[in-house]
Amino acid sequence: MPSEQSKHTELADALNWAGRELSAATVLFHTAIAERLGLNTTDHKCADILAQTGAITAGELAERTGLTTGAITGVVDRLEKAGFVRRERDPSDRRQVIIQPIQEEMERQIAPLFGSMGQAMVELYSNYSEQELALILDFMNKSTKVLQEEAIKLREEIH
Amino acid sequence: MPSEQSKHTELADALNWAGRELSAATVLFHTAIAERLGLNTTDHKCADILAQTGAITAGELAERTGLTTGAITGVVDRLEKAGFVRRERDPSDRRQVIIQPIQEEMERQIAPLFGSMGQAMVELYSNYSEQELALILDFMNKSTKVLQEEAIKLREEIH
Numbered sequence: 049m050p051s052e053q054s055k056h057t058e059l060a061d062a063l064n065w066a067g068r069e070l071s072a073a074t075v076l077f078h079t080a081i082a083e084r085l086g087l088n089t090t091d092h093k094c095a096d097i098l099a100q101t102g103a104i105t106a107g108e109l110a111e112r113t114g115l116t117t118g119a120i121t122g123v124v125d126r127l128e129k130a131g132f133v134r135r136e137r138d139p140s141d142r143r144q145v146i147i148q149p150i151q152e153e154m155e156r157q158i159a160p161l162f163g164s165m166g167q168a169m170v171e172l173y174s175n176y177s178e179q180e181l182a183l184i185l186d187f188m189n190k191s192t193k194v195l196q197e198e199a200i201k202l203r204e205e206i207h
Numbered sequence: 208m209p210s211e212q213s214k215h216t217e218l219a220d221a222l223n224w225a226g227r228e229l230s231a232a233t234v235l236f237h238t239a240i241a242e243r244l245g246l247n248t249t250d251h252k253c254a255d256i257l258a259q260t261g262a263i264t265a266g267e268l269a270e271r272t273g274l275t276t277g278a279i280t281g282v283v284d285r286l287e288k289a290g291f292v293r294r295e296r297d298p299s300d301r302r303q304v305i306i307q308p309i310q311e312e313m314e315r316q317i318a319p320l321f322g323s324m325g326q327a328m329v330e331l332y333s334n335y336s337e338q339e340l341a342l343i344l345d346f347m348n349k350s351t352k353v354l355q356e357e358a359i360k361l362r363e364e365i366h
Contacts (some may be wrong), residue, residue, distance in 0.1 A: 075355035
């Protein structure tokens with residue numbers, strides 16, 4: 049008969065495995081979205097960040113994503129070509145480039161691609177009680193924090 | 208006072224938002240891992256798939272990922288250079304190329320990069336009861352299924 053401890057360990061192993069599968073599915077889903085937009089996954093995630101932050105400098109975007117400023121130049125080139133951002137000069141410092149997201153254009157092209165997934169998720173939520181959804185929400189937020197912290201650690205070890 | 212219905216809708220909205228943040232964090236975490244290995248995110252996910260399937264043909268890998276066979280060629284070139292796979296001829300059909308994952312080399316290079324994240328997740332799990340972890344596990348598995356189905360739908364709409 050498994051002890052309390054081994055049952056908890058078993059669940060932790062199953063969760064780590066499920067997390068791996070979920071993350072593979074997430075990456076492939078975003079690759080499919082990005083392909084539809086003619087962008088690579090990193091470009092797409094940068095667009096997502098810009099949609100949340102509004103206009104920021106290339107340096108700020110590099111800092112938020114952990115990408116090199118060289119890589120950011122390529123990202124911004126492709127996003128500009130897709131009509132998702134505009135490069136502007138910082139009025140207070142003419143040497144600084146500000147990346148201005150064009151929210152309407154992003155929304156117009158991206159939102160419909162998430163529609164079917166959003167509906168499927170709402171259908172999934174309907175099988176859970178409010179208390180269960182609140183627990184899942186809390187776990188998701190905490191997992192996000194772990195991943196963000198761990199991505200920063202991984203990047204710090206390179207530089 | 209919010210009705211039962213509106214509370215559930217509020218939670219569903221919060222979950223969709225949390226899912227978006229979690230997926231952004233997941234993509235950036237995997238980008239950080241891939242950067243450490245000199246691979247892009249797609250290469251890295253293909254390596255992950257090969258580690259699970261064992262040797263498969265380039266056509267099978269294309270099918271599983273939804274990538275074009277042209278894109279797969281680039282992926283396999285980079286994985287071969289990293290020492291993660293070997294191209295072999297199918298003994299039963301000499302025109303077919305089989306991609307043979309070199310599990311030991313992947314494990315050797317990749318596993319240590321996930322160590323710190325795995326530990327942080329196990330620490331997170333320790334705050335939940337077994338019943339709660341079982342609920343979260345079930346939700347994760349169902350979310351994975353949704354994402355896989357939706358990625359297939361998105362790709363079918365291109366081709």
